[in-house]
Amino acid sequence: MTETFPERGRSTIAAPAAPALSSAQRASRVGRGLCRAVLGVGRLVLPVDCAGCGAPDVPLCPACAAPLRAPPRRREDAAPRLDTMDGRMPLPVWAPAQYVGPVREIVVSWKDRGRADLGRHLADAIAAAARQVAPALEAWDQSTPLLVVPAPSSATARWRRGxxxxxxxxxVTAQALEPRLPGTRSTRALRRRWGGHDQVGLGARSRGANLAGQVAVRRAARLQVGGQPVLLVDDVLTTGATLAACERALSAAGAVVVGALVLAATPPPGRRSGGTGT
Known part of the structure; x- marks a missing residue:
């Protein structure tokens, strides 16, 4: 069944250009990238454990991978910061898994523990989810190709992860959608302004405050996104503050954000003590 979504409009966000990196910052970025590469090579020759449950000799066991390969479901009802409080429906967000138990361990290991060997598995998971979400995106006029826009990471996070x-x-999402939605392509149209902090460990209110005015459309991408339907992509949906900030910035540039796709979503309060069920 095809779903349709309302067009949205937002106020303009000022987006001054980021300052040039200093030599120390460039060296830090290179150093962190090399560290991540060394860790990745090391895992090719040393025994590894499942990132989800610790099972030996496999980066991701079938049981822990299964929730990430489940059919994607709408998850925006658990994200309070996606609610615009003006009567309009929150941005539709699809995710195959809940961000609990082994799924949470897998994503954290991939992002912050140097488990580069998990990248292929998570890429396969988001590609499978994208192919299943494609029918819901076909409501848009196919004469205007879909843009896939990833949520921007902070400079600190990029340096740390390499x-x-x-x-x-x-x-990967754009590549999976293109056969069904010809012309679909990915563009890193958004950036985080200098001065913002990583979202890890922040609550709902703090996440919104941290991102206030921090997400902007890159100057070179403003004409590119104008009038285009956009699908946002992120790793995890928690409070919705990141996706809401991305939507505001893109809408201010004239884009029509039709939804978002993530690997996993934090379940509503009261349903967070379970396992990895979808």
Whole structure:
């Protein structure tokens, strides 16, 4: 069944250009990238355990991978910061899994524990989810190709991880959608302004405040996104503050944000003590 979504409009967000990196910052970025590469090579020759449950000799066991390969479901009802409080429906967000138990361990290991060996598995998961979401996106006029826009990471997160991991998810999503939605492509149209902090560990109110005015459309991408339908991509939906900030910035540039796709979503309060069920 095809779903349709209302067009949205937002106020303009000022977006000054980010300052050039200093030599120390460039060296830090290179150093962190090399560390991540060394860890990745090391895992090719040393025994590994399942990132979800610790089972030996496998990066991700079938039981822990299963929730990430489940059919994607709408999850926006658990994200309070997506509610615009003006009577309009929150941005539709699909995710195959809940962000609990082994799924949470898998994503955290991939992002912050140097488990580069998980990248292929998570790419396969987001690609499978994208193919299943494609019918809901076909309501849009196919004469206007869909843009897939990954949520931007902070500079600190990119230095720590050595690459833009969510950007990779965006590219994989576009590739999976293109056969069904010709012309679909990924573009890293958003950026985080300098001065914002990583969202890890922040509550709902703090996440919204941290991102206030921090997400903007890149100057070179403003004409590119104008009038285009956009699917946002992120790794995890928690409070919805990140996706809401992305939507505001893109809408201010004239884009029509039709929904978002993530790997996992934090379940509503009262349903967070279970396992990895979808």
């Amino acid at each position: 690459e833009d991991l969510v950007g990779r998810l965006g590219a």
